[in-house]
Amino acid sequence: MEKRQQMKDVLQRCIDRHKDELHSLSLDIWSRPELAGNETHAHDRLVRFFSQDQTWTVESHYKLPTAFRASWGAVGGGEGEQPGLNVGFLCEYDALPGIGHACGHNLIAEVGAAAALGLKAALENQTQLPEPVKITVLGTPAEEDIGGKIQLIKAGAFADIDLVFMAHPAQQDASFLPCVAIIDVSVKYHGKASHASAYPWEGVNALDAAVLAYNNLSALRQQLKPEWRIHGIIKHGGEKPNIIPAYTELEFYLRTPLVKDLCDLKAKAEACFRAAAVATGCQVEIIYPTDGYDSILQNATLANLYENNGKALGIQFPEQPANFSGSTDFGNVSFIVPGIHPFFYISTDAFNHTEEYTEAAGAEKAQLYTLRTAKALAMTAVDVVCCPVLLRQVREDFRLAKLKQEK
Numbered sequence: 563m564e565k566r567q568q569m570k571d572v573l574q575r576c577i578d579r580h581k582d583e584l585h586s587l588s589l590d591i592w593s594r595p596e597l598a599g600n601e602t603h604a605h606d607r608l609v610r611f612f613s614q615d616q617t618w619t620v621e622s623h624y625k626l627p628t629a630f631r632a633s634w635g636a637v638g639g640g641e642g643e644q645p646g647l648n649v650g651f652l653c654e655y656d657a658l659p660g661i662g663h664a665c666g667h668n669l670i671a672e673v674g675a676a677a678a679l680g681l682k683a684a685l686e687n688q689t690q691l692p693e694p695v696k697i698t699v700l701g702t703p704a705e706e707d708i709g710g711k712i713q714l715i716k717a718g719a720f721a722d723i724d725l726v727f728m729a730h731p732a733q734q735d736a737s738f739l740p741c742v743a744i745i746d747v748s749v750k751y752h753g754k755a756s757h758a759s760a761y762p763w764e765g766v767n768a769l770d771a772a773v774l775a776y777n778n779l780s781a782l783r784q785q786l787k788p789e790w791r792i793h794g795i796i797k798h799g800g801e802k803p804n805i806i807p808a809y810t811e812l813e814f815y816l817r818t819p820l821v822k823d824l825c826d827l828k829a830k831a832e833a834c835f836r837a838a839a840v841a842t843g844c845q846v847e848i849i850y851p852t853d854g855y856d857s858i859l860q861n862a863t864l865a866n867l868y869e870n871n872g873k874a875l876g877i878q879f880p881e882q883p884a885n886f887s888g889s890t891d892f893g894n895v896s897f898i899v900p901g902i903h904p905f906f907y908i909s910t911d912a913f914n915h916t917e918e919y920t921e922a923a924g925a926e927k928a929q930l931y932t933l934r935t936a937k938a939l940a941m942t943a944v945d946v947v948c949c950p951v952l953l954r955q956v957r958e959d960f961r962l963a964k965l966k967q968e969k
Contacts, residue, residue: 566948569688570871570941573680577933577940580679585929587611588672592924595657598707601628604655604671608701611675617682625717626710630701634682638691646693647953649943650720650899651678652711652728652892653701664915665706666731666908666923669932673729673906674699676936681943692950698723702891711891712853715898725946725956726901727939728892731923731932732914735877736905737865738858742789742817743824744889745854749775749835750847755808765806771842772796772810778834779814790827791817791887817887821856821967856893859963863955864902864942871941875934877906888914897967900960902942906935 577584591604605628612618612632624631636646653674654667678699685695700719704710714720732739751772756765779792786792794814800807816831818824832848839846869879892903908928912918922928946952 566944569684569944569948573684573940573944574937576683577676577680577937580676581929581933583611584672584676584933585926587675588668588932589924591655591671592663592668595662596655597659598656598704598710599628601655601703604628605630605701605703608653608655608671608675612699624701625714625719626703628701628703629710629714629719631719632678632699633696634678635685635696636694637685638688638694646695647725647947648696648698648723649681649947650698650700650723650726651675651681651939652726652895653699654703654705654728655701656704656706658706658915661915661917662920663923664917664920666914666919667705669731669908669923669928670728671701672932673936673939676933677727677939677943680937680940684940684944685947691947695947705891708852709855709891709894712855712894715894720895720899723899725943726895726899727943728901729904729906729935729939730890731908731928732905733907733911734905735872735879735907736882737868737872737879737902738860739882739886739888739905740819740860741858741886741888741890741893741903742791742819743821743854743857743893744815744817745824745828745850746852747814747816747828747831748849748851749812749814750849751775751810751839751842752845752847753806753808753842756806758804758806762806766808766843767806768810768842768844769800769807771838771844771846772799772812774838774841775812775835778838779831782830782834786827786830787818787823789819789887790823791815792827792831817889819857824854853894855889855891856897857967858890858893858903859896859960859967861896861900861902861956861959861963863952863959864900864946865904867942867945867952868902868904868938871945872934872938874941875937877934877938897964900956902939904935904939907931
């Protein structure tokens with residue numbers, strides 16, 4: 563325990579030494595918001611940040627145009643040994659249309675970078691660890707839209723990573739919030755145009771189909787489980803009032819706490835979409851343009867360790883909200899690698915995805931909370947890499963959580 567505490571002290575001092583560089587990194591990303599898949603400036607800035615220390619091996623444009631990978635180590639094993647434990651830290655950095663970094667992804671990038679620097683400092687002079695340890699930082703773009711982490715999973719970016727850590731800004735500190743599974747569905751109705759006043763009987767009204775579909779889903783909500791969510795918009799409703807709309811398009815998000823329940827909700831929603839087509843005589847296309855986001859698997863051991871380390875740093879963990887309906891592509895990662903995705907307060911009660919939260923994410927007062935979170939993540943990593951018993955518990959929690967989802 564004394565050795566672990568010494569390592570934790572070292573990493574805290576390291577993060578404090580680099581606080582100005584880390585703040586500059588975050589502020590630079592915040593001041594130039596970029597949408598999902600287009601984060602060229604943020605990508606280049608993070609690549610430069612890690613490249614300035616030549617002990618990091620940095621790969622830009624790693625498997626995706628705006629993803630990157632920075633690796634360090636391994637240390638702690640015998641000469642010539644392969645890395646036994648690869649600890650991953652994830653950075654997000656995409657913004658939202660119109661309101662910039664209203665979800666604080668600039669701070670997620672800062673937390674990932676800071677935690678990685680801290681753990682590196684703690685490990686640098688360690689020669690006697692249970693197994694060799696390597697650190698990998700993955701820049702994971704496009705969380706807000708196409709699910710960059712899912713694409714990276716498919717490309718094999720997580721294949722050699724044993725544990726993953728990241729943290730997300732919110733309204734309070736929490737070691738775990740039950741993010742839900744989500745799928746995006748696009749619905750297109752094809753009818754027949756006609757003059758809306760002179761001979762409307764010649765038309766097939768695609769807008770009627772869209773409105774019926776919307777109302778069908780509104781009626782369906784009464785029969786849905788309390789934690790299930792359906793919400794959407796009509797993206798295209800026609801061209802002019804005097805033309806029977808020949809084409810309309812809707813977009814909906816479907817969310818459930820359990821991945822297996824998403825199949826049931828999809829079936830119910832599709833019945834509503836098809837019924838609207840039958841009632842109006844339209845043709846319907848139901849398209850799932852991107853992969854769904856899975857719910858996050860909770861890892862109780864990592865959550866408890868994070869809370870203990872956070873409390874040692876002065877973090878307070880209020881009672882967890884009964885319901886939380888956010889979604890993230892980290893959920894998909896949590897099904898293939900044991901990990902943790904805590905949330906952290908940034909000195910505002912504003913809600914994410916608002917202009918007020920954008921302002922808070924760029925404010926200097928968010929720095930105390932951001933760097934404190936990074937320290938807690940790195941300290942949790944120290945606990946696991948130094949204690950084989952804890953590592954086994956983390957892996958067992960992962961196994962059991964996956965079994966629970968499948969039942």
